[in-house]
Amino acid sequence: xxxxxxxxxxxxxxxxxxxxxxxxxxxxxxxxxxxxxxxxxxxxxxxxxxxxxxxxxxxxxxxxxxxxxxxxxxxxxxxxxxxxxxxxxxxxxxxxxxxxxxxxxxxxxxxxxxxxxxxxxxxxxxxxxxxxxxxxxxxxxxxxxxxxxxxxxxxxxxxxxxxxxxxxxxxxxxxxxxxxxxxxxxxxxxxxxxxxxxxxxxxxxxxxxxxxxxxxxxxxxxxxxxxxxxxxxxxxxxxxxxxxxxxxxxxxxxxxxxxxxxxxxxxxxxxxxxxxxxxxxxxxxxxxxxxxxxxxxxxxxxxxxxxxxxxxxxxxxxxxxxxxxxxxxxxxxxxxxxxxxxxxxxxxxxxxxxxxxxxxxxxxxxxxxxxxxxxxxxxxxxxxxxxxxxxxxxx
Numbered sequence: 113x114x115x116x117x118x119x120x121x122x123x124x125x126x127x128x129x130x131x132x133x134x135x136x137x138x139x140x141x142x143x144x145x146x147x148x149x150x151x152x153x154x155x156x157x158x159x160x161x162x163x164x165x166x167x168x169x170x171x172x173x174x175x176x177x178x179x180x181x182x183x184x185x186x187x188x189x190x191x192x193x194x195x196x197x198x199x200x201x202x203x204x205x206x207x208x209x210x211x212x213x214x215x216x217x218x219x220x221x222x223x224x225x226x227x228x229x230x231x232x233x234x235x236x237x238x239x240x241x242x243x244x245x246x247x248x249x250x251x252x253x254x255x256x257x258x259x260x261x262x263x264x265x266x267x268x269x270x271x272x273x274x275x276x277x278x279x280x281x282x283x284x285x286x287x288x289x290x291x292x293x294x295x296x297x298x299x300x301x302x303x304x305x306x307x308x309x310x311x312x313x314x315x316x317x318x319x320x321x322x323x324x325x326x327x328x329x330x331x332x333x334x335x336x337x338x339x340x341x342x343x344x345x346x347x348x349x350x351x352x353x354x355x356x357x358x359x360x361x362x363x364x365x366x367x368x369x370x371x372x373x374x375x376x377x378x379x380x381x382x383x384x385x386x387x388x389x390x391x392x393x394x395x396x397x398x399x400x401x402x403x404x405x406x407x408x409x410x411x412x413x414x415x416x417x418x419x420x421x422x423x424x425x426x427x428x429x430x431x432x433x434x435x436x437x438x439x440x441x442x443x444x445x446x447x448x449x450x451x452x453x454x455x456x457x458x459x460x461x462x463x464x465x466x467x468x469x470x471x472x473x474x475x476x477x478x479x480x481x482x483x484x485x486x487x488x489x490x491x492x493x494x495x496x497x498x499x500x501x502x503x504x505x506x507x
Contacts, residue, residue, distance in 0.1 A: 113337045113352060114162050115337070116160045117158065118214070121330070121333060129317075134150070134216055134219060135149075136217075138214050143188050143217050146188075150218075151219070153182065153184055155187075155218065155219065156179065156180070156216075157216070160212065160213070161205070163200075164203075168202065171194070172201065172209060178200045178202070178212070198211075221321070221323040222324050225246075226247075228243070228318050229244050229300065230243045230314070231303060232316075240270065242265070242304060244286045245262050246262065246287040252318055268304070274304045279300040279304075280294070282300060291326050292328075295328055299320065311344060315333075318332055319332065363419070372404060373403070374404050375401065375403070376395075376400065377429055378402055379403045380392065380434050381424060381437075383438065383447075385407050388407050389405075391436045394497040399501055400504060403429055406423070414450035417450030418453055421433070421451075421460065425460050430462060431505075432462050434497070438469050438470045439472060444470055444475065444476030448479035452485060455485050456483075463504075465488045466489050466496075467496035
C-alpha cells in the first residue's frame with residue numbers, strides 16, 4: 113500500500129526526520145491560508161497523486177508541472193486553483209493521468225545539494241538494502257542507468273540490525289563529511305528505524321536536501337507498506353481509504369475483494385492470485401486484454417460474487433466477462449449459484465464466459481446450464497480464453 117506524500121511526511125515526522133513545515137489543502141482558499149500561516153516564501157505547491165515524475169508532468173488542460181514554486185500566498189492560491197480538479201499525466205500514470213484532489217503547500221527552503229536515500233527489500237538476498245547517492249533529484253533513474261557506480265548500497269542482516277557506523281559509512285560514500293556527517297547518519301538511522309517498525313516495503317527520500325545552515329530537509333518522500341502487516345498498524349491502515357483513487361478498488365476493498373483496474377476490455381473474476389495471473393497471460397496469448405485483476409479469494413460467498421459482477425460491470429471499457437474458478441476450498445456448485453444469482457440480479461449487457469474446474473464442477477456446470485441464462489461455458493482453459501476474446505470482439 114502506497115501513501116500520498118503528505119501522509120508520508122506526517123509519518124516520517126513522527127520519527128524525527130527533518131520535514132519542512134506545510135499542510136494539505138483541498139481548495140484554493142485553503143491553500144492560500146496555509147501559505148499565509150507559514151513564515152515567509154518561497155512556497156512549493158505539489159499535486160498529490162500516487163505516481164512519480166510530477167515535476168515533469170503535464171495537466172490535460174495544458175498546464176505544465178505538478179510541482180510549482182510560488183513567491184507569495186496569492187500565487188499559491190492561483191496555482192492550487194489550476195491543479196485541484198485537474199488530471200495530471202506523468203511518465204508513471206499512463207496517458208489517462210490521475211485526478212488531483214489535494215495539494216501540499218509547504219515552505220521551500222534554499223537547497224544547496226540534492227541527495228538520494230532509500231530503503232527497500234532486496235528479494236534476491238532476502239534482506240533490507242539501504243541505498244544512497246550524492247546525485248538525487250528528478251533524474252535519479254538516469255543516474256542509475258548511466259552511472260551505476262554513483263548508487264551506493266549497504267545490505268543489512270536482519271538478525272544483526274543496522275548500526276550507526278554503517279550509516280556514517282554510507283553518508284561518506286554520498287560525499288558528506290565534516291559537520292554534515294553525523295546529522296546525515298542520524299537521518300539514515302531514523303529512516304531505517306521507521307522502515308522496520310512500520311513494516312514498510314519502500315522508504316524513499318528524493319531529494320534529501322542540504323539546506324541553509326548545513327541542515328537537512330526531506331523535500332519529497334515515497335513510502336509503501338506491506339499490506340499483510342497492516343493489522344499491526346491501525347494508524348497506517350487508516351490511510352487506506354484515502355489512497356484508493358479508483359472507485360472500483362474502493363468498492364472491492366469494502367467487499368473484501370482484491371481488485372486492480374487495468375486498461376483492457378475483458379473483465380476477469382478469478383479465485384487465487386496465481387490463477388488470476390495465468391488467466392491474464394492466456395488472454396494476452398489469444399489477443400485479449402484484461403480489464404482488471406479481481407481475486408475473489410478462496411472463501412467468497414454468493415453476495416461477494418454478486419458484488420464482484422457489479423464492480424466489473426461498472427467499468428465502461430468491459431466488453432465481456434470471464435469467470436475462471438478452480439474449486440478447492442470454494443465448491444463449484446456454490447460458485448455457480450452465486451454466478452446465476454449475480455447474472456440474474458445485475459443483468460450484464462455483455463457476454464459472460466465461465467470455466468469451472470475442481471470440487472463439484474459437474475454440479476456447477478449443470479446449475480449454469482439449467483439457469484437458461486446467456487452464460488457461455490468451457491471445460492478447457494484455452495477454449496474458455498478464446499471464447500472470452502471472441503465475445504469481447506462481438507460487442
